[in-house]
Amino acid sequence: MSDKQQLEYKRHTLAHLLAAAVQKEYPHAKLTLGPAIDNGFYYDIDFGDEKIEEKDLKKFQKNMRKMLSSWKEFTHREVSVEEARTIYADNPYKLELINDINERGESITLYTCGEPASPAGGFTDLCRGGHSENPADEIDAKSFELSHIAGAYWRGDEKNPMITRIYGLAFDTAEELADHKAMLVEAKKRDHRKLGAELGLFTFSDLVGSGLPLFTPKGTLIRDLVIEKIQNIQKDFGYQRVSIPHITKKDLYETSGHWEKFGDELFKVRGKSDQEFVMKPMNCPHHTQIYAAQPHSYKDLPLRYMESTMVYRDEQAGELLGLSRVRSITQDDGHVFCTPDQVEQEIKNIISVIKEFYTSLDMLREGQYWVSLSVRDPETPEKYLGDPANWDAAEATLEKIAKAEKLDYKKVEGEAAFYGPKIDFQFKDSLGREWQLGTAQLDFQMPQRFELEYTDAQGEKQTPIMIHRAVAGSLERFMAVAIEHFAGAFPVWLSPVQVALLPVNDEAHGEYATEMAKTMRDAGVRVELLHASDSLGKRIRTVAKEKIPYRVVIGDNEIESQTISPEGRNDEKLDEMSVEEFINKIIG
């Protein structure tokens, strides 16, 4: 059994133990479902009229640890539907689960563990198995703890009654639990919603609505710097900007197939006439219409369109979260139209751009990223549009490239888009959390659906292949990840303000500082001049809070020597240097 499997069994066991501890205290509480999850486990319990609070968790946890020593072995027995229904006659949730199991034609099993050896044999739960063999021996009582409670709808359906979910954290060792808790504390400090507000990068307005961020000048500058960086990196690869409206008749998505797949997530738009429009949830169908506006020869290909533009998706209000989950999503989108011969080179170019971009963020470190190669789920072929032979070829091409580029890749079945397989870059942030950012997706379907064409060397009409690509992914999510990864201390090139100039006092040094600011600005450095209306100490604290990469104090010495002694945002002192040297260091 793998370590991962073992840990999952342990977490599942702890869900049972939690239920046992709860039932000891609240014998009439109705147990429902208690699975293992990432980082731990939970159990959903209907406490009826009883109100459970965070402080009750301590008590449950104490009991769990006490009971653990008697949990030596799980036993199980298969029961008939009738017997199961009798045992759970008082519990409508378990009765529903029993019916479901019965309908699927599966056998019904009860798992039991722990003392005291009651007639039912310790604590018994309806379960399909998957536990630690000897919990008392295998589980360190200090390697788990109950973390928090939340409301949850029975089976996640908001039409059902809300019951109580108790969450627990569980790891292999007490040290790992401690590390994870420390990470959570750090993550809370770095929360992009908190830091983003402190750094003045974006805001939300009750009048505008949730999930619709408004970007301040500093936040917009970060977005523009990301777009500019990507454009600079890929300028030798011939991408051209295009521009499309944010709405369309639904006809476009009926042709593309998105209407059928995503109809529910689309925002519908209506004016005073009968005409109904849809807000675009992606840009590819619009971009096909630019391609289709003119006839193309194979000599024109590849054509590479790019555009950083907002798409709109009707996310549930409850799922919105800062910039991580929004309704207005800015995609740094790109679409390549090419011949089959050109696919390999184009994908390689895209990978090269993604690599260079994340290198500029120092995020492309060995072991800190991997690449998922998303292919079909062989068990649900009906989820994918188009000819399986094309799919086979596309998946093989991507794997060939992944090997040639020596990418640390994994094939992930079932993660392909409905129109084609894809390559996604997965990055670990400084807290070890994984984020999917850059992507290249092959598409054999959409060009066919829109009847796109080019004339080949023999004068025959052919269908081009389309590649969807994103480097930063959504700029909103990218910004959320970047804020938390860097804890607001962005790389110099991405910092809205790169240098803070602090004259010791305005009379003696203000004019010199103003001139220096102009020199730096003219050279393209983003400078903020903080006049001496506040004390130097207070200004240094302000600069530190804003995570400005460099501060330069300007006093008599600096004017006399015509040099500066910059300090970094972690108080590191740089060598004395000329303004020109400093500018070169930053612009470099």
Added chain:
Amino acid sequence: MSDKQQLEYKRHTLAHLLAAAVQKEYPHAKLTLGPAIDNGFYYDIDFGDEKIEEKDLKKFQKNMRKMLSSWKEFTHREVSVEEARTIYADNPYKLELINDINERGESITLYTCGEPASPAGGFTDLCRGGHSENPADEIDAKSFELSHIAGAYWRGDEKNPMITRIYGLAFDTAEELADHKAMLVEAKKRDHRKLGAELGLFTFSDLVGSGLPLFTPKGTLIRDLVIEKIQNIQKDFGYQRVSIPHITKKDLYETSGHWEKFGDELFKVRGKSDQEFVMKPMNCPHHTQIYAAQPHSYKDLPLRYMESTMVYRDEQAGELLGLSRVRSITQDDGHVFCTPDQVEQEIKNIISVIKEFYTSLDMLREGQYWVSLSVRDPETPEKYLGDPANWDAAEATLEKIAKAEKLDYKKVEGEAAFYGPKIDFQFKDSLGREWQLGTAQLDFQMPQRFELEYTDAQGEKQTPIMIHRAVAGSLERFMAVAIEHFAGAFPVWLSPVQVALLPVNDEAHGEYATEMAKTMRDAGVRVELLHASDSLGKRIRTVAKEKIPYRVVIGDNEIESQTISPEGRNDEKLDEMSVEEFINKIIG
């Protein structure tokens, strides 16, 4: 009587003459209304079952010219409602007009002119007067002509039956008529819809919908160049880019007042929940929310936000026209938040940017533009939001600036926005047509409505003043105007391709041309290299059709001398020069 008034009387007289000519031929046709309009006149006539075609116009026109010599003098008489109703018993249109005149308490007059002196005294029409005194003497028979027919709803209401509108052109002299007709021919050639497609700048898709242009790489480049130019010009004035979503809850517009004013033109957006959103028809309310996100001191002001972003307005399908009238409108928008003391300087800065931008297009020529100073209509004060004292002050400030800046300005009553007075730059294009492009609008209302604040030097809360500004206006309309004004031959800085390189043959000159293209591109020149797969003559014709500013033929001589001899798009030959000299000429 002014010349303009005289011309209008003449055009009105010609509408009578047209009606007389029609009635001669079609005695049962029912006359309705026939006013003077810009460039001429029309008459709406119900021909019943008769079908009138363009070829009939010749006949009417011939008759008009023949009859004109007998039209010596208009006579008129006042008649009672009863008499008028008797005369027009057969004509429901005139009866409706008679009722309207009667209801307004005005007198009913019949105007008569021309031979033969029938009992009714020549041709008589229900009319309130305003004619040439002696048409036969005053009107040159060659200074007018019938131009076209169109369907028109009686009184413009589509619930009414459609009748026939006959249009005529009329000017003071035959020369002016000829000039106008030549302008129309030229305008048709320059039509931005036709030229835009030929130059490959934008397209429309039936799947996306009408009024929703898609911009190709070349069209997008022009848009980006315009934005870049404006940003460069105003970079010393401290504008900062911001970024907002395209939708909002309607609460935002209820607060701003736009909901009440523009509710009907707004696109409504709905997802799967009950929440209704609205597509933004302007950006100012969103921008106030960025301002409101943080407290401001007077030391922070002015704050100047800018954004080139699309707004959406539900224009009637029938009113859409190429890029001139669209549903997705890209505004090069800017909003300044400032103290009352700062208004004057900010408006001056905006005017300076507008002047420099249009100078770069050579459109700021004496007599080719004027400035309208739009103030309230004193007769409809209820149309404007806010305190009249603020309005008085704002209007006075704008007029003071217009005088100080020596602008050729006119005060136009009733053209102010509902939130404040404004200054608009009106440019004449190369065909003499006038377009309103740059604008600066004062706004004392919106900051109050959103309760925006800053702390003044005394620590008191104050309301900032908001200035709305646009330089190019809507990028779509700007592009339509620019295409037609330049007939596609854009200034060099605005040309998507600036230089075409034409090797005489690929074997001997292709490599040299490729290197030269690279040198020019690296220097920032937009170059297209046309390989010798087509003949030189054919390629030169292609370059001419694309209106590329310069072409450079590369043959043995060029390689030997290491110089080039560029030619302009009007075949003008430039001096022989080095590539570096040529690059400097273009990048300037």
